Every structure is written in C-alpha cells, then in structure tokens.
Amino acid sequence: MATRAELSEFLAGAERRAYKQALFAVRDQDNALDIVQDAMFKLSESYGERPAHELPLLFTRIVQNVIHDFFRRQKVRSTWITLFSALSSADGDESDPLETLEARPGSASAESAADQVEREQVVKIIEQEISRLPARQREAFLLRYWEDLDVAETAVTMKCSEGSVKTHCSRATQALAKALRARGIEL
Amino acid sequence: MNEAEFAYRIRQALDEGVERLDYTVSLRLQKARLAAIERGVLRQSAPVWVPALQLASEDESQSVDTQSRVSAWLLRFGLAVPLIALALGIVGIKQWQNDQMVAEVADIDFAVLLDDTPIDTYAHQGYGVYLRNENGM
Numbered sequence: 001m002a003t004r005a006e007l008s009e010f011l012a013g014a015e016r017r018a019y020k021q022a023l024f025a026v027r028d029q030d031n032a033l034d035i036v037q038d039a040m041f042k043l044s045e046s047y048g049e050r051p052a053h054e055l056p057l058l059f060t061r062i063v064q065n066v067i068h069d070f071f072r073r074q075k076v077r078s079t080w081i082t083l084f085s086a087l088s089s090a091d092g093d094e095s096d097p098l099e100t101l102e103a104r105p106g107s108a109s110a111e112s113a114a115d116q117v118e119r120e121q122v123v124k125i126i127e128q129e130i131s132r133l134p135a136r137q138r139e140a141f142l143l144r145y146w147e148d149l150d151v152a153e154t155a156v157t158m159k160c161s162e163g164s165v166k167t168h169c170s171r172a173t174q175a176l177a178k179a180l181r182a183r184g185i186e187l
Numbered sequence: 188m189n190e191a192e193f194a195y196r197i198r199q200a201l202d203e204g205v206e207r208l209d210y211t212v213s214l215r216l217q218k219a220r221l222a223a224i225e226r227g228v229l230r231q232s233a234p235v236w237v238p239a240l241q242l243a244s245e246d247e248s249q250s251v252d253t254q255s256r257v258s259a260w261l262l263r264f265g266l267a268v269p270l271i272a273l274a275l276g277i278v279g280i281k282q283w284q285n286d287q288m289v290a291e292v293a294d295i296d297f298a299v300l301l302d303d304t305p306i307d308t309y310a311h312q313g314y315g316v317y318l319r320n321e322n323g324m
Contacts, residue, residue: 008224015216016205029212037219044227120207126200145194146201173190176197187196 002052010055011040018063021142024131025067035070039063060147061157064139071135122185129179133172136160140168141176291315 002010015036022032039062047058130138136158143154144165155162180187208216295315 004224004228007227008220011220011223012217015220016208016213019208019212019216020201020205033212033215033219036216037223040219040223041226044223045230048227048230119203123200123204123207126197127204130197130201141194141197142201145191146198170190173193177193187193 002048002050002055006052007044007048007055010052010059011043014056014059015040017146018059020127021063021146022067024127024138024142025135026070027131031070035063035066039066042066056147057149057153057157060143060149064143064157125183125185126176126180129176129183132179133175137168137172137175140165141172144169291319294318 018036018039019032022035023029026032026035039059042062043055043059047055047062050058130142133141139158140154143149143157144151149157151162151165154165158165158168177187292315295318298318
C-alpha cells in the first residue's frame with residue numbers, strides 16, 4: 001500500500017507530464033489543469049491503497065480516461081448545440097472525434113517570444129507539432145515513447161489492439177518527422 | 188534515423204518542455220496534488236459503519252458468518268411475508284365476492300319460489316338489491 005508520502009512523491013513527479021499530455025490533447029490550459037486534477041483525485045480516492053509500484057500505470061490510464069471523458073462530454077454538448085442551433089447543420093457523424101481530431105493551426109503558438117534561445121524554440125515547435133498530430137496517433141506515441149509503456153500496456157490503456165498501437169506509433173513518427181523537416185528542424 | 192532514435196530525441200525535447208512550465212501552472216498543479224492527497228487521506232480515515240444489531244462474539248469471523256446467514260434469512264422472510272399476505276387477501280376478496288353473488292341469487296330464487304315475483308326478474312340485475320332492501324326494511 002502506498003503511503004501518503006509515496007503518493008505525494010509520485011504525483012509530484014508525474015503531474016507535469018500529465019498536464020502536458022492533457023494540454024496536447026485539449027489545447028486549453030484550464031481544461032488541461034482540470035483534467036489533471038480530476039485524475040489526481042481519482043487516483044488518490046480510488047487507488048490510494050494500491051502498492052506504490054502500480055501507481056504510474058494506473059495514473060496514466062486514469063489521465064487518458066479523463067481526457068476521453070472530456071471529449072465525450074464535448075461531443076454530447078456539441079450534439080445538443082447542433083440540434084438546437086438554426087445556424088448549424090446536423091451531419092449525423094457518429095465517428096469517434098479522437099480518431100479524426102486535427103489541431104487548429106497556430107492555436108498553441110501564442111507563447112512564442114523573440115528572445116528565446118534556439119533550443120527553447122525547437123522544444124516549442126516540437127510540442128506544437130505533437131499537438132497537431134491526430135489524437136490517437138499522439139496518444140500512442142506519447143504513451144509508448146514518453147511514458148515508457150510497452151506495446152501491450154499501451155494497447156490496454158488505449159483500449160485497442162497491439163497492432164493498432166504499432167500502426168499509430170509508426171504513423172505518428174512519420175508525420176512528426178515530416179512536419180519538423182518542413183519547419184527546418186532536423187533531429 | 189530509426190523510429191526509436193527519433194522518439195528518444197522527441198522525448199528529450201518533451202522533458203525539457205516539462206521543466207519549463209509556467210510558475211502559475213506549477214502552482215495550480217501543486218495545489219491540486221495537495222487537495223487530492225488530502226481527499227484520499229480523508230476517505231481512508233472515514234469511519235466504517237457496523238450494523239447496530241451485530242452480535243458481540245469472541246470469534247469475529249464466526250459472528251460475521253452467523254449474522255450474514257441470519258440477515259439473509261430475515262431478508263427472505265421479509266420479502267415472503269408481504270407476498271403471502273397479498274395472496275391471502277386476493278383469495279379472501281374473491282371468496283367474499285362469490286358469497287355475495289350466491290346470496291343475491293338465493294334471494295331471487297326464494298322470492299320466485301314463493302310466487303311473489305315473475306320469472307323475468309332473473310334477467311333484472313337490480314332486483315337482488317331491491318329484495319335486500321325490502322328484507323332490511
């Protein structure tokens with residue numbers, strides 16, 4: 001069972017990454033912070049008694065689930081808005097928005113500054129391009145290569161097959177490399 | 188550059204980005220973390236409610252087992268009693284209605300046998316009531 005200190009230490013180390021992941025997905029600082037807070041509450045309330053070594057994977061799954069819940073709520077909200085809005089046209093699209101969600105161009109670029117060092121600019125560009133990846137590709141890429149989950153764990157977290165995880169990762173890598181090359185960045 | 192190497196470099200960049208979070212964001216994350224831990228502690232230290240009628244016993248497991256069996260029996264009994272009462276009530280009402288109908292027909296039969304009334308009164312639905320009222324008066 002994780003002690004209070006262990007839980008606190010774990011969250012202190014994981015909260016920033018979780019925030020970045022949420023920010024990449026929802027592209028809104030306040031929503032991203034809400035998502036991380038919800039995930040922390042769920043972990044602490046429901047899984048606080050689990051052993052400390054189980055916390056990282058649990059927290060990763062909770063964060064992803066909370067992000068998915070956010071998009072589901074958005075989808076429901078937009079459905080009602082579409083139904084009751086005379087200006088909007090109902091297209092009856094039943095597909096998962098996470099599969100096709102593309103980034104709004106330039107939405108996360110407000111923080112650029114002229115006097116930043118080159119490395120900081122590169123980091124920001126990389127973050128922007130990651131944010132522009134389709135949601136499922138980004139999720140797979142970050143879970144595999146940032147959160148260090150293996151293919152099976154990533155598949156369980158994303159609720160898809162291992163083959164899909166590999167496909168998403170491969171496509172994400174290709175898309176990211178191409179986008180960075182287009183912006184003059186060679187890693 | 189292969190996928191793993193490319194991903195490793197991206198990972199380095201992402202780690203750098205994490206280290207450069209705004210102070211306000213870091214502060215809000217810290218507050219959220221403390222609130223979450225506090226909630227978890229409160230939840231874990233919440234009292235566990237024990238049924239007031241639980242019998243005291245030296246052997247706790249045996250007590251719990253016995254109590255669960257007794258409560259299961261009481262639950263079944265509690266469900267069965269209203270059902271039995273409902274069934275008895277339905278049978279009683281049906282019996283009472285039959286008795287009423289037999290009595291009504293008997294009154295008409297008796298009046299017809301005494302030649303007080305024509306045979307057509309069998310077809311008249313309100314005649315039984317009339318007879319009862321007559322007898323009551």
